[in-house]
Amino acid sequence: xxxxxxxxxxxHNFREEAREILVDLESALLELNGNRGDRELVGxxxxxxxxxxxxxAMFGFEDLATFTHNLESAFDEVRNxxxxxxxxLIDLTLSALDQIRAMLEEGTGIAPPPDPVACAEILAxxxxxxxxxxxxxxxxxxxxxxxxxxxxxxEWLIHFAPGADLMRCGANPLLLLRELRQLGGLSxxxxxxxxxxxxxxxxxxxxxxxxxxxxxxxxxxxxxDVFIFVEDTCELQIEPIATPxxxxxxxxxxxxxxxxxxxxxxxxxxxxxxxxxxxxxxxDDKRAQSGGRREYDKADTASSLRVPAAKLDQFVDLVGxxxxxxxxxxxxxxxxxxxxxASVSEEIERLTSALRENSMTIRMMPIRNTFEKxxxxxxxxxxDLGKNVDLTIExxxxxxxxxxxxxxxxxxxxxxxxxxxxxxxxxxxxMAHGKPPIATIHLSARHSGASVLIGVSDDGGGINxxxxxxxxxxxxxxxxxxxxxxxxxxxxxxxxxxxxxxxVTDVSGxxxxxxxVRQRVESLRGTIDISSQPGHGTCVTLRLPLTLAIIDxxxxxxxxxxxxxxxxxxxxxxxxxxxxxxxxNGKHVANVRGEVVPYIRLREHFNIRTRRPEIxxxxxxxxxxxxxxxxxxxxxxxxxTVIKNLGRFYRHVQVVSGATILGNGTVALIVDxxxxxxxxxxxxxxxxxxxxxxxxxRLAPPRTREASAPAGKEIETPQRSERC
Numbered sequence: 001x002x003x004x005x006x007x008x009x010x011x012h013n014f015r016e017e018a019r020e021i022l023v024d025l026e027s028a029l030l031e032l033n034g035n036r037g038d039r040e041l042v043g044x045x046x047x048x049x050x051x052x053x054x055x056x057a058m059f060g061f062e063d064l065a066t067f068t069h070n071l072e073s074a075f076d077e078v079r080n081x082x083x084x085x086x087x088x089l090i091d092l093t094l095s096a097l098d099q100i101r102a103m104l105e106e107g108t109g110i111a112p113p114p115d116p117v118a119c120a121e122i123l124a125x126x127x128x129x130x131x132x133x134x135x136x137x138x139x140x141x142x143x144x145x146x147x148x149x150x151x152x153x154x155e156w157l158i159h160f161a162p163g164a165d166l167m168r169c170g171a172n173p174l175l176l177l178r179e180l181r182q183l184g185g186l187s188x189x190x191x192x193x194x195x196x197x198x199x200x201x202x203x204x205x206x207x208x209x210x211x212x213x214x215x216x217x218x219x220x221x222x223x224x225d226v227f228i229f230v231e232d233t234c235e236l237q238i239e240p241i242a243t244p245x246x247x248x249x250x251x252x253x254x255x256x257x258x259x260x261x262x263x264x265x266x267x268x269x270x271x272x273x274x275x276x277x278x279x280x281x282x283x284d285d286k287r288a289q290s291g292g293r294r295e296y297d298k299a300d301t302a303s304s305l306r307v308p309a310a311k312l313d314q315f316v317d318l319v320g321x322x323x324x325x326x327x328x329x330x331x332x333x334x335x336x337x338x339x340x341x342a343s344v345s346e347e348i349e350r351l352t353s354a355l356r357e358n359s360m361t362i363r364m365m366p367i368r369n370t371f372e373k374x375x376x377x378x379x380x381x382x383x384d385l386g387k388n389v390d391l392t393i394e395x396x397x398x399x400x401x402x403x404x405x406x407x408x409x410x411x412x413x414x415x416x417x418x419x420x421x422x423x424x425x426x427x428x429x430x431m432a433h434g435k436p437p438i439a440t441i442h443l444s445a446r447h448s449g450a451s452v453l454i455g456v457s458d459d460g461g462g463i464n465x466x467x468x469x470x471x472x473x474x475x476x477x478x479x480x481x482x483x484x485x486x487x488x489x490x491x492x493x494x495x496x497x498x499x500x501x502x503x504v505t506d507v508s509g510x511x512x513x514x515x516x517v518r519q520r521v522e523s524l525r526g527t528i529d530i531s532s533q534p535g536h537g538t539c540v541t542l543r544l545p546l547t548l549a550i551i552d553x554x555x556x557x558x559x560x561x562x563x564x565x566x567x568x569x570x571x572x573x574x575x576x577x578x579x580x581x582x583x584x585n586g587k588h589v590a591n592v593r594g595e596v597v598p599y600i601r602l603r604e605h606f607n608i609r610t611r612r613p614e615i616x617x618x619x620x621x622x623x624x625x626x627x628x629x630x631x632x633x634x635x636x637x638x639x640x641t642v643i644k645n646l647g648r649f650y651r652h653v654q655v656v657s658g659a660t661i662l663g664n665g666t667v668a669l670i671v672d673x674x675x676x677x678x679x680x681x682x683x684x685x686x687x688x689x690x691x692x693x694x695x696x697x698r699l700a701p702p703r704t705r706e707a708s709a710p711a712g713k714e715i716e717t718p719q720r721s722e723r724c
Contacts, residue, residue, distance in 0.1 A: 184216030
C-alpha cells in the first residue's frame with residue numbers, strides 16, 4: 001500500500017475517533033449548562049478540545065486545529081478561574097462544534113462545508129470573551145505551552161515505543177512529545193537499541209523508543225489523551241512515581257527534538273546528560289519497587305480494532321449463508337444412515353452456532369451515543385420555543401444491532417420534536433396547572449425477550465383523543481358511528497399528512513414526522529404503542545428486534561406450507577383435539593392449566609384449504625396483547641433462521657416479517673406474532689376481516705361446529721368465531 005493510501009486511512013481513523021470525542025464533548029457542554037460549578041466537566045471539555053487541536057494539527061487538519069485553539073484558550077481561562085461559565089459561552093461553543101464537525105467532514109460529503117462567516121464571528125466572540133486579540137497558528141500553538149494546570153505536582157513514568165506502522169500512517173512521534181511538554185516538566189531519554197544496520201533500515205518505520213518522566217499537575221487522563229489516536233499502534237505504559245519530586249527545570253528546557261537528535265548522533269549536552277541520569281535513577285527506583293523490569297503487557301493497550309460497517313455486514317451475510325448450508329447438511333445427514341456423516345454434521349452445527357452467536361455479538365452496540373446526541377436537539381428547541389425542558393436518559397448501555405441503531409435517529413428525532421412542540425406546555429401554563437416550570441422528556445431503553453423497548457415520554461399536556469378522532473372523521477379516515485378504542489384513535493396520528501396543529505411551525509404541524517416514524521419502525525419489523533393521560537403526558541414505546549439478520553425460531557407446518565415462529569416469544573406447545581373444541585363450544589379458546597387462552601387458526605387466517613389433522617398443535621406465544629395461541633398442524637423443531645427480505649412487492653404484508661430458506665430449499669415464512677394478533681383483534685373489534693379471511697369465508701359455508709369427515713374428504717373450516 002502506498003504512503004498516500006496509508007495517510008488517507010489514518011485520516012479516516014482520526015475522523016472516527018474525533019466523531020466520538022465530539023459527541024462526548026457536546027454531551028459534557030450540555031451537562032455543564034445545568035451544573036456550572038462542576039470542575040470535572042470543565043476539565044473534561046478542556047482535554048477534549050486540546051486532544052482535537054493537537055491531533056488535528058498532527059494529521060493535517062490545520063484549519064481545524066487553529067479554530068479549536070481559540071475554544072481551548074477560553075476553557076483554559078475557565079479552568080483557571082479567570083472566566084465564568086455563561087449561557088453565551090455554552091451556546092458559542094455548541095455553534096463552534098458544528099463548524100468543527102464540518103471541518104472534520106470536509107471533502108467526505110457527509111456534512112455541508114464550514115461557513116467562513118460563521119467561523120469568523122465565533123472567533124471574534126471567543127477572543128472578546130477571553131480578552132485576547134490574536135490567535136496562534138496550529139503549528140505554533142502546538143509548540144507554545146499553555147498555562148499549566150494548577151494543583152499539586154505528580155510525576156509519571158512514561159514508556160512510549162511506536163509500533164512498526166505508526167509512521168506509515170502519517171503520525172509523527174515528536175509531535176506527541178511536544179504535546180506532553182505542554183502539560184509540565186518533561187525529561188526524555190531515547191532508546192536506540194532497536195535501530196538496525198543502515199542497509200536494513202526502513203525509512204518509514206520508527207525504531208526509537210522513549211523513557212520519560214513527566215512532572216505535571218494534570219491528571220493521568222490528560223496524559224492518556226495525548227496518545228488517544230495512536231494507542232492502538234504503540235507500546236504505552238504510564239505509571240506514577242511513588243515519591244513526588246519537584247519538576248526538573250533542565251528537563252523542561254530540553255526539547256524532544258534536541259533529545260532525539262543528540263541520541264541519534266551518540267552525543268548529548270550536559271543538560272541532556274543530567275536528564276538521562278535523573279531518568280535512569282527514576283527507572284532503577286521503579287524497577288526495584290516492582291521487583292525488576294516489567295515486561296510490556298499486551299493487555300495494557302486497547303485490544304479493539306475498527307472495522308468498516310460494510311465489511312461487518314458482508315461477514316454477517318456470509319455467516320447467514322453458512323447457517324443455510326449447515327441446515328442442508330443436517331437434513332442430508334438425517335436422510336442417510338451414516339454415523340460418520342451424522343458426526344460431521346453435528347460438529348459443523350456446533351461450530352456454526354458458535355460463529356453465528358459471535359457474529360451477532362460483534363454487531364451489538366450500546367444505544368448511548370444515539371441518545372446523547374439528542375441533548376443538543378432538546379437544548380436548541382427549548383431555546384427556540386421559549387420552553388424549559390430537561391432530557392433524562394435511562395438504559396443507555398442497552399445493546400442493539402448496529403443496523404437497527406443506525407435507523408433509529410430519524411424516528412426518535414421526530415418523536416422528540418413532536419413532544420417539544422405539541423406536548424410540552426410553556427412555563428407559565430405549567431405553573432398555572434400546578435406543574436414545575438421545567439418539563440422533562442425521558443428517553444429509555446430496555447431488553448424484553450428478543451426485542452428492545454425504546455421509550456420516549458414527556459410530562460406535558462398529553463394527547464386529546466377527541467381532537468384526534470374529530471380530525472380523522474374530517475379527513476374521512478373513519479366515521480362518526482365507528483366505535484374505536486383509544487389505541488385505534490391514536491393510530492391515526494401516524495397517517496401521512498395527519499396533524500391536529502392549528503398552524504404550521506418550523507418544528508412540526510405538517511403531518512410528516514409521525515408518518516416517517518411509522519414507516520421506519522415498520523421497516524425494522526417493529527411496533528409502536530402510545531399511552532397518554534390528558535394533563536399528565538404521553539409515552540411512545542417502540543418495540544424493535546435485537547437483530548435483523550439471524551434469529552432462533554420454531555419450524556411448524558400448516559398443510560404443505562412451512563412457517564417459522566420466533567423462539568424468544570414462544571412459551572409452550574399443547575395439543576388440540578376435537579374433544580377440546582367440543583368442550584369450548586366451537587369457540588377459539590383453550591384451557592391451559594386453568595387459564596383461558598384465545599387462539600388463531602393459521603389455516604383460516606392464511607386461507608389454506610387442506611385436510612385438518614385429528615390432533616393439532618397450539619403454539620402459545622407472549623405478545624403485548626397477552627397470551628395467544630397459533631394453531632398449526634405439526635411442530636418440526638427449532639432452527640436457526642436467516643431472515644431474507646420479501647421484496648418490495650410484499651412490502652404491505654404486515655403479519656409476515658420475512659422469509660427463510662430451509663435445508664431442502666423450501667421457503668418458509670417468518671410469522672410476526674405481535675402483528676398477527678393485532679391484525680386478528682382489530683378485525684374482530686371493528687367488524688372487518690382481512691382479505692385472506694374474506695376469501696376463506698367465501699370458500700367455506702358458515703358452520704357453528706366442526707364435525708369429523710370421512711377419509712379422503714376435505715373438512716370444512718368453521719366460520720370465524722366472535723373471539724380469537
